[in-house]
Amino acid sequence: MERVEACTAGSSPGALEPEEPGGLPWFHDQVVPAGSSSSRVIVHVDLDCFYAQVEMISHPELKGKPLGVQQKYLVVTCNYEARELGVKKLMNVRDAKEKCPQLVLVNGEDLTRYREISYKVTELLEEFSPVVERLGFDENFVDLTEMVEKRLEQLQSDEPSALTVSGHVYGNQPINLHDILHIRLLIGSQIAAEMREAMYNQLGLTGCAGVASNKLLAKLVSGIFKPNQQTLLLPESSQDLIHSLNHIKEMPGIGYKTTKRLEALGISSVRDLQTFSSKILEKELGISVAQRIQKLSFGEDNSPVTPSGPPQSFSEEDSFKKCSSEVEAKNKIEELLASLLNRVCQDGRKPHTIRLIIRRYSSEKHYSRESRQCAIPSHIIQKLGIGNYDVMTPMVDVLMKLFRNMVNVKMPFHLTLLSVCFCNLKALNTAKKGTIDYYLTPSLSTTSRSGKHSFKMKDIHMED
DNA sequence: TGGGGTTAT
């Protein structure tokens, strides 16, 4: 495996002078602007073709071969050997095989292993700093600001080699060792390198990292040098980075819908968005979206790194060409539910809400899903920790009521997706008599709770 | 387009 690449700072060598009389480096008394949201150090860590990496770890004999991970008729991701032969992410299996007949395909519809390893990565990163936000299964943001501050305090003035950037610097911008912001980001790059080393040594995974002063810029810069490399963005280069985007649709936070609405306004480049009238943009998109995305266009993003913690929901879905009978639907729902019950059992917490999601067939119209949810009856919740066969039948009954609430089974129907989701997860009953928890836990306190908990009535009631 | 996730309204 290649080592993490290193190059020295572009400023004068051994540039730790001038020293303070006390022997401390000059920056020890530099004041970070109070409130400090303006000078954070954020890293974005992005695993290389994650599913393919996991499959190569599980099946080492596949290493070196062009490998694609298949879900239904799509190659959802592939390794770099396959990419060199023309396979792209989300490519049709037939197109991929045509481009690359030697392509090896593995089925990746069961996400269990990916999910497990994904959380191992997040946990590893949390050892560096607890403030880790997941984005999908293969990306994480970490706020390094505090960690960098600690390292700065411990930095000795007689170790000039300590101030060496790790990895690339965007645009080859020289580092100014007299600029405290540069120094802080440089230390962030060293921590990022340590994170990638730990991921490789402990989990066998490679990935990219981007270090910058906010999430947007960290994410954008992490993709500059692509497999298994890292890039640091200095503040003076942030305009170059955002203007390197060819279209606003490449801006994280501007999705499909907003892109279409912006294009209708004649906005297609980042600069178009920067210079467009704020007032008109607010009228068109609403003040919230307008202000947020216009700030993004300047590379400004004050959104915090929000620790993800344990998942807010568990879901399993299956898509298919056609499901048109209630019996068929019930069988599929049972499969989804069985997997979910295992997962929920492992997690330890208990879901208090269950949701059923469907997608109806519609020719050529963009996909839209419908859902119905309800509270899980408390007698079912209580049995959740242990044997899942007790809960299977009553849960299926609940789900089929939700199903019939959405789908008129007396009329012909055509579904292309079914999904079951457990959400509103609550920690196990550690509630003790006399505590707030006790009175807020419906299963424990039986007196005077119908009023307090009437919010549950927002969930639909089924009367059949 | 898969099989997931999140937050805001």
Add this chain to the structure above:
DNA sequence: ATAACCC
């Protein structure tokens, strides 16, 4: 419950 966003 849906709509938007992310991967």
